[in-house]
Amino acid sequence: MNFPPYSEIQAFLRAARTEELPGLTISVLRNIVLEPMVPYLGYLAFQMGFNGQVRFGQYDNVYQEAVGGDGELLTRDLDCVMVFLYLEQLSPKLTSQFAGSSEADIRGDVERIRSYIQDVVQGIRRQTDGLVIWHGFEMPLYPGLGVWDGQTESGQSHVIDALNEFLRDALHAVPNCYYLDMNHCVARVGGTHFYDARHWYTAKAPYSRFAMQEMACEEFKFLRPLKGKNKRCIALDCDNTLWGGIVGEDGLLGIQLSKTYPGVSYRAFQQEILNLYHRGVILALCSKNNEADVWEVFEKHPDMVLRKDHIATAQINWQDKATNLRRIAGDLNIGLDSVVFIDDDEFEADFVRQALPEVHVMHLPRTRAADNGTILAACGLFDTLVLSAEDRERGAMYQAEATRKKLKEQAADLESYLRSLEMVLEIRFATSFTIPRIAQLTQKTNQFNLTTRRYNETSIRALVEGGAAEVLVVTLDDKLGDLGLVGVCILRYEQETADIDTLLLSCRALGRGVEDVLIRHILMQAKSHGCCMVAGTYIKTNKSAQVESFYLMHGFNEVSASRDGNERRFHYDFRCGIPAGPGHFKEIRSDVEELPR
Amino acid sequence: MKDKVFQIVSRIMGVPMEQISEHSSPDGVQEWDSLKHMSLLLSLEEEFDVRFEDDELIEMMSVGKILEVLQKHIVR
Numbered sequence: 198m199n200f201p202p203y204s205e206i207q208a209f210l211r212a213a214r215t216e217e218l219p220g221l222t223i224s225v226l227r228n229i230v231l232e233p234m235v236p237y238l239g240y241l242a243f244q245m246g247f248n249g250q251v252r253f254g255q256y257d258n259v260y261q262e263a264v265g266g267d268g269e270l271l272t273r274d275l276d277c278v279m280v281f282l283y284l285e286q287l288s289p290k291l292t293s294q295f296a297g298s299s300e301a302d303i304r305g306d307v308e309r310i311r312s313y314i315q316d317v318v319q320g321i322r323r324q325t326d327g328l329v330i331w332h333g334f335e336m337p338l339y340p341g342l343g344v345w346d347g348q349t350e351s352g353q354s355h356v357i358d359a360l361n362e363f364l365r366d367a368l369h370a371v372p373n374c375y376y377l378d379m380n381h382c383v384a385r386v387g388g389t390h391f392y393d394a395r396h397w398y399t400a401k402a403p404y405s406r407f408a409m410q411e412m413a414c415e416e417f418k419f420l421r422p423l424k425g426k427n428k429r430c431i432a433l434d435c436d437n438t439l440w441g442g443i444v445g446e447d448g449l450l451g452i453q454l455s456k457t458y459p460g461v462s463y464r465a466f467q468q469e470i471l472n473l474y475h476r477g478v479i480l481a482l483c484s485k486n487n488e489a490d491v492w493e494v495f496e497k498h499p500d501m502v503l504r505k506d507h508i509a510t511a512q513i514n515w516q517d518k519a520t521n522l523r524r525i526a527g528d529l530n531i532g533l534d535s536v537v538f539i540d541d542d543e544f545e546a547d548f549v550r551q552a553l554p555e556v557h558v559m560h561l562p563r564t565r566a567a568d569n570g571t572i573l574a575a576c577g578l579f580d581t582l583v584l585s586a587e588d589r590e591r592g593a594m595y596q597a598e599a600t601r602k603k604l605k606e607q608a609a610d611l612e613s614y615l616r617s618l619e620m621v622l623e624i625r626f627a628t629s630f631t632i633p634r635i636a637q638l639t640q641k642t643n644q645f646n647l648t649t650r651r652y653n654e655t656s657i658r659a660l661v662e663g664g665a666a667e668v669l670v671v672t673l674d675d676k677l678g679d680l681g682l683v684g685v686c687i688l689r690y691e692q693e694t695a696d697i698d699t700l701l702l703s704c705r706a707l708g709r710g711v712e713d714v715l716i717r718h719i720l721m722q723a724k725s726h727g728c729c730m731v732a733g734t735y736i737k738t739n740k741s742a743q744v745e746s747f748y749l750m751h752g753f754n755e756v757s758a759s760r761d762g763n764e765r766r767f768h769y770d771f772r773c774g775i776p777a778g779p780g781h782f783k784e785i786r787s788d789v790e791e792l793p794r
Numbered sequence: 795m796k797d798k799v800f801q802i803v804s805r806i807m808g809v810p811m812e813q814i815s816e817h818s819s820p821d822g823v824q825e826w827d828s829l830k831h832m833s834l835l836l837s838l839e840e841e842f843d844v845r846f847e848d849d850e851l852i853e854m855m856s857v858g859k860i861l862e863v864l865q866k867h868i869v870r
Binding site: 236 | 801802805806808828829832833835836837840841846848851
């Protein structure tokens with residue numbers, strides 16, 4: 198990340214109307230002076246589309262603020278708490294005076310710091326639900342006992358390592374608390390540039406501007422996913438990006454791609470891309486080539502790291518790249534603001550920047566191909582706060598989806614296509630295993646979502662355990678792969694009415710008749726619960742138009758509507774019976790009892 | 795150089811350029827506190843690609859002094 202000069206950032210942030218953007222509120226607990234860092238945070242927040250609002254606790258008042266409480270600083274709905282505990286300030290015996298410290302001194306200070314950490318973590322969590330980013334302790338550039346330090350468990354390096362390990366465990370035990378490894382930051386900047394002793398001695402500000410830039414970048418690797426602004430897809434150019442040279446001119450064996458220099462640079466770059474694929478990033482191609490030439494490289498070149506089945510979708514043609522990127526986003530059902538476009542060509546990069554400002558463009562010139570792998574690894578745009586099994590398998594899911602599309606094009610009619618998928622659908626009551634995914638779906642699903650009511654895990658758990666409601670989930674599997682948990686229904690019971698509070702399907706399950714099976718099972722469940730009425734609500738949002746007629750199409754009658762027409766209520770009359778479900782599923786398994794014939 | 799220094803001081807302190815002169819100092823400019831002063835030094839080092847010496851850090855307590863110190867570095 199290259200920041201503009203510090204004074205320009207300040208002028209820029211003053212001129213930009215940041216107060217019109219949504220807020221990103223950060224409170225900093227610290228025992229050192231860090232205020233000069235604020236413009237860097239503000240700048241990255243602005244790039245993310247937020248107004249960074251940074252508040253500092255009193256200098257060296259961490260314990261009082263965390264444990265004693267400070268209602269101004271640590272508010273319940275704060276986005277983020279950053280903790281900086283500079284070890285020199287906490288314990289000279291473990292830092293500048295280490296060589297002269299006795300074992301008892303060391304043991305004593307380690308114990309004191311451990312309980313300090315515990316108290317502060319718990320104290321923060323009592324006051325706020327915000328994300329905690331705790332900056333770990335830094336290793337000394339020159340360990341206290343010289344080269345001997347690394348040979349012994351009583352060395353300074355080992356003592357600080359052990360403290361960090363304790364800190365990591367303490368954070369791990371408390372929800373939404375994260376460890377930031379300062380030693381990575383120091384390593385990237387270089388220790389001699391990371392610290393500025395002049396400001397440390399004059400103002401208790403240990404870090405240089407380079408350090409503050411690097412720390413701000415690292416912090417935003419947490420803050421981007423917190424705000425759902427992490428990128429999800431890389432759209433790649435091919436010639437001079439994935440390999441050196443132009444395949445259409447140089448031919449399959451003429452391009453630079455090998456285990457030796459210079460082709461090895463491109464292999465290393467591909468390896469970084471593949472690493473992101475394994476972390477759940479979707480890969481797409483967006484290049485001006487003859488399509489057959491590109492796939493020939495993917496299939497036949499012995500030194501390709503990426504394979505065709507890593508690529509979820511491709512636009513390889515001679516049209517402009519903005520059009521192609523729009524198609525890629527459309528194919529994958531993601532927003533353009535989730536896409537990173539990588540190209541070696543300055544013209545293409547600038548063209549996309551102009552035409553699609555929401556796309557993040559990385560211009561990686563071929564003259565620096567050896568650096569490109571590191572640049573990609575450094576960008577931090579794809580970081581996530583957790584790495585779930587689903588993230589790891591996402592690439593395969595999109596690949597299966599592409600195969601499904603092909604099958605659909607080949608099938609004579611929709612019915613025979615759906616039959617050919619051999620779908621197995623399950624409808625189950627929610628369990629503690631499925632609650633996180635249920636909450637996630639209520640928060641993420643916009644299109645097939647009748648009411649767009651958002652819930653967190655705690656409120657879903659309350660519904661599941663409460664007894665006045667039931668939560669049904671739908672999972673789907675087909676011959677090409679498991680689609681996982683794709684649908685949710687929340688039924689609230691009030692006297693003899695079952696009210697469909699929430700009914701949603703993930704976009705990957707649309708167009709398969711899943712909703713027809715689900716509504717049938719909802720009706721059956723309501724009936725076996727003893728209800729004589731099922732009520733449904735449609736709340737209009739700017740994304741949910743496709744389900745506007747859902748209830749009417751499934752035999753409900755409209756009974757009322759809000760004055761602006763944005764909220765409509767529907768009732769189902771059991772006297773009409775319950776409709777039969779579609780017949781194209783290979784198997785339907787359900788916790789809901791079938792009706793007696 | 796003078797204009798650039800004035801601009802940097804104005805941007806860091808958040809004070810209009812017209813109000814900055816060689817006589818500006820923490821005493822006359824209300825916004826110029828110790829934290830802003832640190833940001834100012836950081837910013838000057840960045841934009842003029844210099845590193846101030848220990849004594850200079852103490853000397854540079856007015857725009858005039860800043861210009862003097864920078865002059866020395868740039869002539870060097």
